[in-house]
Amino acid sequence: MQNSQLRPRRLSLTVDYEIFGNGTGDVRRHVTEPTERMCRIAEKYGVPVTVFFEVEEYLHFVKHSRELTAELGYDPAGEMRRQAADLANRGHDIQLHLHPQWYEAEREGGEWHLHHHRLTVDALFDNQVETTAYLRERKEALEAISGRPVTVYRAGGFAAQPGARLLGAMADTGLMVGSSVVKGMQRKRPHPLDFRKAPAARRIWRVSDDVAREDPEGRVWEVPVYSKMGRRYQQLTWHRLKAKFSRHVPKARQQEMMDQLGVRKTPGGILSFLAQPVPIKLDYHNLTPGALLRMIRRAPAAPPGDPDVLVLIGHTKEHSNDKEFETFLRQATADPRLKFISMADLAAQLDAGGEPGNGTDLVTGGASGAITSQIPVLVGR
Numbered sequence: 001m002q003n004s005q006l007r008p009r010r011l012s013l014t015v016d017y018e019i020f021g022n023g024t025g026d027v028r029r030h031v032t033e034p035t036e037r038m039c040r041i042a043e044k045y046g047v048p049v050t051v052f053f054e055v056e057e058y059l060h061f062v063k064h065s066r067e068l069t070a071e072l073g074y075d076p077a078g079e080m081r082r083q084a085a086d087l088a089n090r091g092h093d094i095q096l097h098l099h100p101q102w103y104e105a106e107r108e109g110g111e112w113h114l115h116h117h118r119l120t121v122d123a124l125f126d127n128q129v130e131t132t133a134y135l136r137e138r139k140e141a142l143e144a145i146s147g148r149p150v151t152v153y154r155a156g157g158f159a160a161q162p163g164a165r166l167l168g169a170m171a172d173t174g175l176m177v178g179s180s181v182v183k184g185m186q187r188k189r190p191h192p193l194d195f196r197k198a199p200a201a202r203r204i205w206r207v208s209d210d211v212a213r214e215d216p217e218g219r220v221w222e223v224p225v226y227s228k229m230g231r232r233y234q235q236l237t238w239h240r241l242k243a244k245f246s247r248h249v250p251k252a253r254q255q256e257m258m259d260q261l262g263v264r265k266t267p268g269g270i271l272s273f274l275a276q277p278v279p280i281k282l283d284y285h286n287l288t289p290g291a292l293l294r295m296i297r298r299a300p301a302a303p304p305g306d307p308d309v310l311v312l313i314g315h316t317k318e319h320s321n322d323k324e325f326e327t328f329l330r331q332a333t334a335d336p337r338l339k340f341i342s343m344a345d346l347a348a349q350l351d352a353g354g355e356p357g358n359g360t361d362l363v364t365g366g367a368s369g370a371i372t373s374q375i376p377v378l379v380g381r
């Protein structure tokens with residue numbers, strides 16, 4: 001199987017960089033401090049972290065900077081900005097993430113009021129011109145912070161579907177890669193999405209009007225977060241519960257998660273809930289190092305000619321265990337069949353013609369000279 005493959009399997013370590021989707025949480029505690037700890041550990045092992053920076057909430061922190069600084073004793077936007085610039089200089093990769101419910105958010109009495117009926121970029125405007133201008137502004141805001149080209153996008157809450165206007169805007173603004181699909185995921189609320197018919201859990205495909213439907217003519221690539229189907233109880237480890245329901249996470253957010261999951265609090269309701277088939281994501285904040293490595297090693301080989309890359313996901317606000325994170329990176333980097341690649345490098349390779357079908361292998365430090373030349377410490381893994 002993949003063990004006999006000659007080329008190493010590439011892993012892309014991504015993290016969503018944001019407070020909670022309902023506007024609660026604290027930037028230092030849930031974003032910048034855990035990110036700093038994660039990136040320091042990653043640097044020990046030469047692993048570049050791809051940070052999906054939530055620009056929409058950031059812009060609102062900028063707008064309310066004076067008020068927030070008075071309230072918190074620090075400026076959250078300033079901290080995020082300084083950290084992203086610093087991480088880019090240290091060889092990490094800063095890419096675009098948006099939760100459109102933050103668009104036109106208001107702040108009243110120390111609380112954020114978000115627009116939860118608008119969860120996709122498609123839902124914000126009814127035409128392509130405004131959608132493209134919206135996305136370009138956010139991409140450029142992030143490039144001004146990181147000093148590097150931004151070429152990859154991940155939808156907040158995976159809510160990208162269908163994505164016709166989003167993908168049009170991505171193609172027009174040079175966001176050539178999306179990583180918003182989890183094969184098998186389906187949800188009715190808060191935003192309906194259905195990735196059950198996505199091409200595969202681990203292929204890379206071109207898209208044009210739906211992120212989960214292949215279009216060979218599409219101008220944008222979708223590189224899904226790797227997942228495999230399992231039963232819900234398989235992901236209800238102590239680990240995951242701790243991450244989701246620790247004191248770290250606001251009570252209101254915990255209740256919201258229970259409501260969204262639609263758990264009926266009867267014995268039969270709970271049992272059938274636990275037995276539901278769900279995609280188990282390659283999520284290093286929810287799986288143990290052993291489970292992650294098993295899943296990585298057992299993932300089917302990429303289709304012939306496709307780059308063999310698996311995208312991992314995590315969330316800064318769920319990072320509570322430095323030790324396990326380090327164990328995973330130590331074991332993964334000790335395996336000669338595995339190598340890490342940033343999403344920026346992956347996008348550059350795809351753009352340079354590393355197209356599934358022509359057999360181009362992904363080599364860290366290849367086509368994306370502008371970016372990798374900034375990664376003195378991290379090349380090689």
Ligand SMILES: [Zn+2]
Nearest residue numbers: 016018156157
């Ligand atoms: Zn997010």
